[in-house]
Amino acid sequence: MIILHKNLNGKQLTSITLLTFIGILGLFAPFIMPHDPFLVDVSKKFLEPSWAYPLGTDHLGRCILSRILLGIRYSLGSALFIQLVATFFAIWIGAIVAFKRGIIDFLFIRICDILLAFPTLVLAFGLIGILGPSLRNLLLALIFTQTIYYSRILRGLFISVHAKEFIKAAKISGTSGVKLIQRHFVPNIMAPMLTIISLDLGKVILEIAGFSFIGLGVQAPTPEWGMMISEGKQYIRQHPELMLYPGVAIIIVVLLFNLISRHNKQVNH
Amino acid sequence: MGLLWLLSFCTMKTWEVMKEMYESTWLFCLKRVITLPFVLLGVSIMTFLFIRFVPVDPAEVILRLSGVAPTAEAIQALRSELGTDQPLSIQYFIWLKGVLYFDFGTSFVSKLPVAQEILEKLPATFELALAAFVCIICFSIPLGIISALYKNSVFDKIVGLLSIISVSIPTFWLGFFLLYLFSLKLGIFPTNGKGTILHMILPAVALALPTTGLFVQAIRTSVIEELQKYYVQYAYLRGLKKTVILSRHVFKNAAIPLTTMLGMTLGNLLGGAVIVEQVFSWPGLGRYLIESIINRDYPVVQCYVLIIAIIYVFANLCTDILHRVLDPRLNGEGGRVE
Numbered sequence: 001m002i003i004l005h006k007n008l009n010g011k012q013l014t015s016i017t018l019l020t021f022i023g024i025l026g027l028f029a030p031f032i033m034p035h036d037p038f039l040v041d042v043s044k045k046f047l048e049p050s051w052a053y054p055l056g057t058d059h060l061g062r063c064i065l066s067r068i069l070l071g072i073r074y075s076l077g078s079a080l081f082i083q084l085v086a087t088f089f090a091i092w093i094g095a096i097v098a099f100k101r102g103i104i105d106f107l108f109i110r111i112c113d114i115l116l117a118f119p120t121l122v123l124a125f126g127l128i129g130i131l132g133p134s135l136r137n138l139l140l141a142l143i144f145t146q147t148i149y150y151s152r153i154l155r156g157l158f159i160s161v162h163a164k165e166f167i168k169a170a171k172i173s174g175t176s177g178v179k180l181i182q183r184h185f186v187p188n189i190m191a192p193m194l195t196i197i198s199l200d201l202g203k204v205i206l207e208i209a210g211f212s213f214i215g216l217g218v219q220a221p222t223p224e225w226g227m228m229i230s231e232g233k234q235y236i237r238q239h240p241e242l243m244l245y246p247g248v249a250i251i252i253v254v255l256l257f258n259l260i261s262r263h264n265k266q267v268n269h
Numbered sequence: 270m271g272l273l274w275l276l277s278f279c280t281m282k283t284w285e286v287m288k289e290m291y292e293s294t295w296l297f298c299l300k301r302v303i304t305l306p307f308v309l310l311g312v313s314i315m316t317f318l319f320i321r322f323v324p325v326d327p328a329e330v331i332l333r334l335s336g337v338a339p340t341a342e343a344i345q346a347l348r349s350e351l352g353t354d355q356p357l358s359i360q361y362f363i364w365l366k367g368v369l370y371f372d373f374g375t376s377f378v379s380k381l382p383v384a385q386e387i388l389e390k391l392p393a394t395f396e397l398a399l400a401a402f403v404c405i406i407c408f409s410i411p412l413g414i415i416s417a418l419y420k421n422s423v424f425d426k427i428v429g430l431l432s433i434i435s436v437s438i439p440t441f442w443l444g445f446f447l448l449y450l451f452s453l454k455l456g457i458f459p460t461n462g463k464g465t466i467l468h469m470i471l472p473a474v475a476l477a478l479p480t481t482g483l484f485v486q487a488i489r490t491s492v493i494e495e496l497q498k499y500y501v502q503y504a505y506l507r508g509l510k511k512t513v514i515l516s517r518h519v520f521k522n523a524a525i526p527l528t529t530m531l532g533m534t535l536g537n538l539l540g541g542a543v544i545v546e547q548v549f550s551w552p553g554l555g556r557y558l559i560e561s562i563i564n565r566d567y568p569v570v571q572c573y574v575l576i577i578a579i580i581y582v583f584a585n586l587c588t589d590i591l592h593r594v595l596d597p598r599l600n601g602e603g604g605r606v607e
Contacts, residue, residue, distance in 0.1 A: 114312055115315065117311070117312050117581060118574065119535075119539060119540050119577065119581050120536070120540070121536070121537075121541070122573075122578070122581075125570075125574070126319060126571075128562065129561070129570035130567065132565070206440075209439050210439060210441060210544050213547075214547050215563065236445060236448070243445055247446070250439050251439075251442075254436075254438075258436060258437050259433065
């Protein structure tokens with residue numbers, strides 16, 4: 001965290017603060033949302049924004065604001081979950097492959113080459129097509145595609161760290177196995193890895209929303225933002241605002257993530 | 270003694286020639302082309318194994334879809350008909366042989382050959398991807414160059430902001446936004462379907478915009494980097510016109526790193542097309558894929574993944590070779606692209 005703090009500029013700090021705020025909103029959504037996001041009341045459908053319903057109601061009379069607040073959990077939460085799990089697996093796969101080298105490394109590179117021959121989205125479409133559309137399978141498919149990509153990057157990073165003097169020193173002083181990876185390798189690859197993770201978080205949120213929109217992810221009553229846009233599309237002529245609010249929510253969150261990573265990218269160039 | 274000298278001379282000469290060959294563009298292409306069949310074989314094995322992850326028995330799915338009660342005998346009979354009761358390796362070779370003759374099996378739903386249906390739908394998706402590609406090139410090259418030339422100006426800042434927004438917008442939402450604005454409110458473009466060029470503009474723009482944002486920023490960075498090099502200063506000192514320097518020298522060099530982005534762009538466009546086709550009811554491969562996924566029509570999904578992967582592999586091969594041909598500096602020890 002200290003490494004990160006030094007490199008942050010004003011814009012990034014603002015983005016991180018806002019995202020933390022959004023995250024807290026999502027975490028405490030059940031306590032702050034004005035209405036039950038699942039409560040269907042057809043007599044209250046398509047209400048105009050008012051004090052009771054700040055963003056109005058949807059085609060089933062559900063409070064849009066409450067749904068968007070709870071949706072933070074599904075959009076932002078799932079994306080964070082995917083990135084954390086994928087990074088965790090990738091660190092171990094990358095570390096093992098980078099240490100053992102030899103035949104394992106050879107096989108790993110070949111398998112990666114083959115898997116990376118599929119465009120990421122197409123691989124995810126294929127996996128969901130085989131496993132069947134649901135939130136769990138969407139998470140599995142995205143974790144799988146991200147893990148391949150990250151373990152390839154991490155392998156390279158680990159090999160470059162492996163050649164450094166302090167690793168030799170640590171090995172000579174008797175550090176080995178898990179402790180060597182945790183104490184000496186992971187801290188040294190944290191900075192580049194965090195940049196990639198934050199850059200991809202926005203992309204993953206867009207992918208989750210996209211898959212849910214076409215009906216291959218989160219299913220009907222769940223208030224995920226992509227799903228909400230999908231539900232609103234029938235009423236585009238009369239009530240375009242049903243699609244406007246969740247869309248703006250996605251854009252704001254993804255934009256904030258992209259603003260964090262843009263600075264780092266410029267530094268790297 | 271003389272013979273020994275001749276021998277060593279010949280060895281040296283051969284060595285030099287070999288080294289030159291190793292460093293040449295042609296050998297690089299040859300190496301890539303030789304590894305190609307292995308990658309394709311790997312891709313085919315992966316795609317084949319894909320379908321083995323299916324949590325349910327394909328025979329059961331077929332029986333359910335055709336409305337027959339899935340009794341144990343019926344499933345067993347269909348299994349031996351489909352060949353799924355044989356060992357995995359034999360199944361693979363039977364399947365591969367079919368694929369080489371362009372036989373991907375029949376769709377569970379329509380009972381038609383999958384390859385035929387996919388080939389019918391592929392041109393529409395390609396048309397859309399091509400139109401989107403033209404949009405990307407037309408917008409990103411001028412915007413990227415102008416922002417690089419007027420670095421840190423108001424124009425550059427606005428373009429920078431717009432491009433970061435464009436990569437943050439979900440494609441489907443953008444599609445609906447364009448649909449609402451231009452079709453429903455202004456009535457300029459038709460809402461859905463395919464036919465005239467008017468039908469194509471909105472889907473193409475929706476598909477192109479996120480990648481355009483990436484390209485504008487990449488072109489800007491690349492041109493700024495080139496402008497700082499000595500040869501540009503030298504060209505200024507020689508008294509060349511700014512337009513000549515830009516068109517003859519800078520842009521040629523700045524375009525080289527961008528060729529590596531082409532393969533990725535194709536992947537983005539083909540993946541993104543699935544979603545955009547859904548918004549605009551475009552009768553392409555993407556819509557067919559979604560229908561098949563929802564109907565659990567596994568042969569179609571398998572065939573789609575394989576065909577797109579093969580296209581993607583060839584596209585990446587072409588971009589790598591193009592990159593080498595355009596930039597011979599990459600040949601030799603310093604510039605191995607892996």
